Amino acid sequence: MEMAIFSYPGLHFVLKWLHIFFGIMWIGHLYYFNFTQGTFMAQTDAPTKSQVQQKLLPVALYWFRWGAMWTFVSGLLMLHTASKIGFSIQGDWGVKILTGAAFGTLMWANVWFQIWPKQKIVIQSATQVAGGGSAIPEAAAAGAAALLASRTNTLFSIPMLFFMVAAPHLSIEMDLANQTTYYIFLLVVLGALEYNALKGKLGPITTVKGVITAGFILTAVVYFGMEVIL
Ligand code: HEM
Numbered sequence: 001m002e003m004a005i006f007s008y009p010g011l012h013f014v015l016k017w018l019h020i021f022f023g024i025m026w027i028g029h030l031y032y033f034n035f036t037q038g039t040f041m042a043q044t045d046a047p048t049k050s051q052v053q054q055k056l057l058p059v060a061l062y063w064f065r066w067g068a069m070w071t072f073v074s075g076l077l078m079l080h081t082a083s084k085i086g087f088s089i090q091g092d093w094g095v096k097i098l099t100g101a102a103f104g105t106l107m108w109a110n111v112w113f114q115i116w117p118k119q120k121i122v123i124q125s126a127t128q129v130a131g132g133g134s135a136i137p138e139a140a141a142a143g144a145a146a147l148l149a150s151r152t153n154t155l156f157s158i159p160m161l162f163f164m165v166a167a168p169h170l171s172i173e174m175d176l177a178n179q180t181t182y183y184i185f186l187l188v189v190l191g192a193l194e195y196n197a198l199k200g201k202l203g204p205i206t207t208v209k210g211v212i213t214a215g216f217i218l219t220a221v222v223y224f225g226m227e228v229i230l
Pocket of ligand 1: 020023024026072079082100164166213
């Protein structure tokens with residue numbers, strides 16, 4: 001008996017299924033942190049806040065960061081299986097998937113190299129204080145840096161999903177001769193936003209409404225850039 005999943009299209013499908021499973025695990029936690037927990041923490045008392053930091057955050061961040069890792073790994077593997085079933089990085093699919101993947105890769109890096117290291121300081125500080133010790137002086141700044149990276153990831157998640165799903169489902173006629181110009185445009189936009197994520201300010205993405213609105217605007221900007229340039 002021939003089984004559909006034991007072929008390159010089948011493998012690509014299984015990877016996509018896992019990719020979406022891990023993607024939900026990751027982005028579900030991202031939205032929980034940004035839309036739900038932030039609002040709760042702003043209203044709750046200090047002992048509850050400390051409990052959340054000591055007991056809830058480590059568990060939530062475990063599923064969050066490993067969800068990010070496996071989404072990323074399965075995504076990279078799919079770039080390979082896709083090439084085996086006729087998709088080309090050099091075609092219009094490539095432009096769309098590389099756009100989505102560029103957002104996703106920055107998001108993954110923000111999780112592992114900014115949010116998680118900074119949140120470890122926040123958790124450690126809360127644990128020390130609860131044990132009768134003193135707070136870590138950098139904890140407040142670490143929390144602020146983690147928030148900025150986390151809000152940026154929420155901003156990125158909206159265009160990321162648009163382009164990732166657009167890759168096989170939204171056909172866009174492209175003049176691929178202008179690819180280099182498009183990638184420079186994308187690099188400038190992403191570079192500026194990532195620079196802000198590491199060194200800048202929250203600005204309009206301070207509020208939940210602000211970050212969602214900005215996410216839709218960013219999607220429109222990149223989409224129109226793609227249509228106009230290509
Ligand atoms: C981290 C970097 C990421 C990379 C390198 C990546 C790469 C890919 C690739 C190669 C595909 C296959 C597209 C096709 O078959 O045409 C795909 C599909 C998909 N990805 Fe990602 N991805 C990443 C992050 C994410 C994240 C964070 C999510 C959020 C849930 C996500 C959601 C999806 C979805 C829903 C599909 C299915 C698209 C469809 O068939 O309609 N990806 N991704």
